[in-house]
Amino acid sequence: MARVTNSSADSAFVRACRGQDVPHTPVWFMRQAGRSLPEYRKIREGVGMLESCRRPDLVTEITLQPVRRHGVDAAIFFSDIVVPLAAAGVDLDIVAGTGPVVAAPIRTRADVERLRPLEPGAVSYVSEAVRLLLPELGATPLIGFAGAPFTLASYLVEGGPSRTYLKTKAMMYGDPALWHELCSRLADITLAFLRVQVEAGVSAVQLFDSWAGALSEADYREYVLPHSARVLSSLEGAGVPRIHFGVGTAVLLRAMGEAGADVVGVDWRTPLGTAAGIVGPDRSLQGNLDPAVLFAPWEVVEREARRILAEGRAARGHVFNLGHGVMPETDPDVLTRLVDLVHKESASS
Ligand code: 1CP
Helix, strand or coil, X not given: CCCCCCCHHHCHHHHXXXXXXXXXXXXXXXXCXXXXXXXXXXXXXXXXXXXXXXXXXXXXXXXXXXXXXXXXXXXXXXXXXXXXXXXXXXXXXXXXXXXXXXXXXXXXXXXXXXXXXXCHHHHHHHHHHHHHHHHHHCCCCEEEEEECHHHHHHHHHHCCCCCCCHHHHHHHHHCHHHHHXXXXXXXXXXXXXXXXXXXXXXXXXXXXXXXXXXXXXXXHHHHHHHHHHHHHHHCHHHCCXXXXXXXXXXXXXXXXHHCCCCEEECXXXXXXXXXXXXXXXXXXXXXXXXXXXXXXXXXXXXXHHHHHHHHHCCCCCEEEEECCCCCCCCCHHHHHHHHHHHHHHHHCC
């Protein structure tokens, strides 16, 4: 194996994203900073979710907590996909136990036209938190992120979390011109938010299109891909790997790669060997342990982790992760043990 030096650009995580040799398979967890950690619940006591995202001291501490505790190979910036929408003037809140709730859902042309661009100065707390984090993180890379236009649109049009995306799809199919105008404005906001993070010094970015799996491939290509592709391609020259992730996206993996991803995130439903064949030799994969497996006896966690590491070898590069976020009830000690297992198992093979 090639030797790597001690800087984030040459970290196992960034190298795996680029498909370069690594000393071990890097591992981090979506939602690693959050309610599975007692130290997170303590620091968040009495502080609203949006408020905590706007306080650089809290963002710094919460982002560092899982790095200290688990020894993961990357930190993810503590924020939320709706933070840039709120900063662009959308009246919304993140309600405990529910998620994002939008005061006046976007349904008409007048509503869409009220959606303003994101002024980078409106999220200066993000740049400030990244500046505080970089010296604390040292060689550990920091992942910046944003929501993709479809997933953001689903919250804005529905007014909150949804299982069916009925109103979102009604706009998409019923008034494609209005839909594209909405997604175009959201792509601008997302791109501005990612640029703020890249300029402040993050080592990679992840575009979360968590709910794109609600669409067929044909509809994804027509209504969503052009907007996500504009975001990802605009960052091509930024020098940071771009990860593109969604849930239930078995039929979308090829298109999500083509949107301009260096790494395609895969949920637990598609084996990584299959996913590698779909995305081809020019992209790495991230994933894909079912977050529910962490509630099974350790032997099962071990067996599943080994299977995923073996399947990940079919890909150009592999970043170990869960297939979606850490569940709040997860025992954090199991996550720490899993990091150790992934490191030892992948270094010795
Ligand atoms: O008060 C709280 O603690 C609320 C829980 C919470 C947390 C910890 C929310 C509300 N957001 C977050 C932080 C968050 N959100 C991170 C932190 C960094 C990390 O991963 O450790 C990230 C990356 C997000 C991104 C996010 N927010 C996504 C994409 C990732 C995913 O899970 O698919 C989505 C869909 C959201 C919306 C959202 N925010 C919060 C909730 C509960 C939800 C989902 C609601 C729904 O089911 O639609």
